[in-house]
Structure formats: structure tokens, C-alpha cells
Amino acid sequence: MIWIGIGSQTVAGLAALVVRNKLLTSARPRIFHVEYSTIGLISSDTNYHMIGRRSTTPGTGTAINFANPDSADPTDNNIGGRSAITVNPTLVANSTFQDIGLSPQATFDWVAYGARDEIILPAVADSGVAFIPLTIGGAATVQVECSLYE
Amino acid sequence: MIFKVVGTQTVAGKTILTIVSTATIRPRLLACIYSQVGVVSTDSQWQVQGKRFTAPGTTTGLTPASTDSADPAATFTAGSNATVEPTYTANTTFQDLGINPRSTFRWVAYDPRDEIIMPATANNGLGFFLNVLGGATTPQVEATVMQ
Numbered sequence: 001m002i003w004i005g006i007g008s009q010t011v012a013g014l015a016a017l018v019v020r021n022k023l024l025t026s027a028r029p030r031i032f033h034v035e036y037s038t039i040g041l042i043s044s045d046t047n048y049h050m051i052g053r054r055s056t057t058p059g060t061g062t063a064i065n066f067a068n069p070d071s072a073d074p075t076d077n078n079i080g081g082r083s084a085i086t087v088n089p090t091l092v093a094n095s096t097f098q099d100i101g102l103s104p105q106a107t108f109d110w111v112a113y114g115a116r117d118e119i120i121l122p123a124v125a126d127s128g129v130a131f132i133p134l135t136i137g138g139a140a141t142v143q144v145e146c147s148l149y150e
Numbered sequence: 151m152i153f154k155v156v157g158t159q160t161v162a163g164k165t166i167l168t169i170v171s172t173a174t175i176r177p178r179l180l181a182c183i184y185s186q187v188g189v190v191s192t193d194s195q196w197q198v199q200g201k202r203f204t205a206p207g208t209t210t211g212l213t214p215a216s217t218d219s220a221d222p223a224a225t226f227t228a229g230s231n232a233t234v235e236p237t238y239t240a241n242t243t244f245q246d247l248g249i250n251p252r253s254t255f256r257w258v259a260y261d262p263r264d265e266i267i268m269p270a271t272a273n274n275g276l277g278f279f280l281n282v283l284g285g286a287t288t289p290q291v292e293a294t295v296m297q
Binding site: 043045046047049054067094095096097098099100102103105106108109113116117118119120121126128135 | 152154156172180181183184185188190213215217218219220235252253254256258259267288289290294296
């Protein structure tokens, strides 16, 4: 099944979106699609700087529900997410799988280059990934949409 | 196994990112994301050139991040922010792009035939050379590498 989660952030250095295994110790979710955008009035043309990094705890933030593209799918109990993080997850060193400067006036779409390029999460409860704006630049609210399947 | 590495540079005429092979593997470049971080001074493009080298120069070492958390560490090595340039091979420029400092550009191989393949030779590899800084502050290159 495929799941879609969306998170946002207005503060540099805190994650916009955290995706985590809630319960899974036998399955390995795979991220295959990420979209970056901003919402709101742009204060300057300065890029914002996003990273995607692995995490071992979910941090503190607003819980989100993941949507799925198939209306017949069951409710997801395995994939969890948080938005507007106020306390960052515990991040894993040397695990940055995405590091991009982005114009606040643009929208950027990353799709894995085939199944080989998907970001594979471990089958460990509470482990996952975090998408963090290191700098906000001219953006007001940074938004990240992430698609994965389990 | 597939890994991600990210290099940065602030000085024109210096290399942003190096990917270095060994005698036992043939790494393949699958995709790149070109972007820049920091205040844009003018709308003048920055220019990056991807070329092969036979000696990697002097860089800040990077630790490649795997796309699969169960993978072992990478065998190839990578470096950022060159202070001594790699020894580039003439007539091997596989990418030469002008990029608006306000934009982000992604190149993805058309299919496996289009991937940039490095030789199984120690210290040989690929470099991303910042030819023109333009209005950018800190250009950066994120590379997707399979070994």
C-alpha cells in the first residue's frame, strides 16, 4: 500500500515532516517520491535549504494521518508522521540522503530513479526519516509531501 | 547499493564534489541535483562541468549515505570543497550546465545505458567543477552513485 504524508514548518532547524515506523519490525517502508514547496508571502529570493536524514526517534510535533491513493485500503497503523516539529528527532550521523537548496518561488519534485533509488527505512519501531529546513531563506512556510509504500 | 553524496563550493575555478573509484569496483553516476544555498547577488548563472579525473586532488572527505539502512559502508570515496584540483582528463566533459542561482536542477540518467560509469582504477573518478560562480553564494551538487 502507498501512503502520502504532508508536513510544514516555519522555523529553521526544526523538521517540517517526520516519517516513522510506528509498529513495524517486519516490514521496510520505502520512500519513492518527495515534493518541496512553500506557502505564503515570500520575503526575499533567498533559497531555503532542505535536508532529508534518517532518525531513530520521532521527536515532538503535530501528529499527522497518512492518506492513501486507494480508497479501499485499510487505515494505516504502521506508518506515523509528525508535522511542525518543536523538538527534533534523534538524527543519524552521515545519513543525509537529500540535501538541496530551493527557491521559495518554486516547487521541486524528486522521484526515485527506479526502485533501486528508493529510500528504505529499517524495520525498527520509531525509526524513520526527517525533512528539515536548515535555513528558511525567503520562505514563509516550508512544506514537504512524501510518498512511501510498505 | 546506492549512495548519496553532497559537495559544496564557494570559489570559482574549484571543484564542488569528487567521486573516487577503487581498483575493485565500477561506480555509476545515476542522477545529480544542482542547487545553491545563500543570498543570490545577481541573476547571473553559475556554471558547473562534470569531468573525469585520474587524481582526486585535495578535498574535505564525505561519508556516502546509503539509500538502504541495512547496507554496509561505501567502497568508493567522495570529497567536497576542493582546495587542490583533481587532475582532469581532457575531452571527458559529460555535463556542462549554466544554472540560475535561484533555481534547482535535476539530471537523471535516461536509463542504465546513460549512467556515467567510472573505471575500476584507484583514484580515478568524476569531478564537478565550478567554472563560474555567477550570482550564487554556495553552489552544491548532490550525486546518486551506485557501486
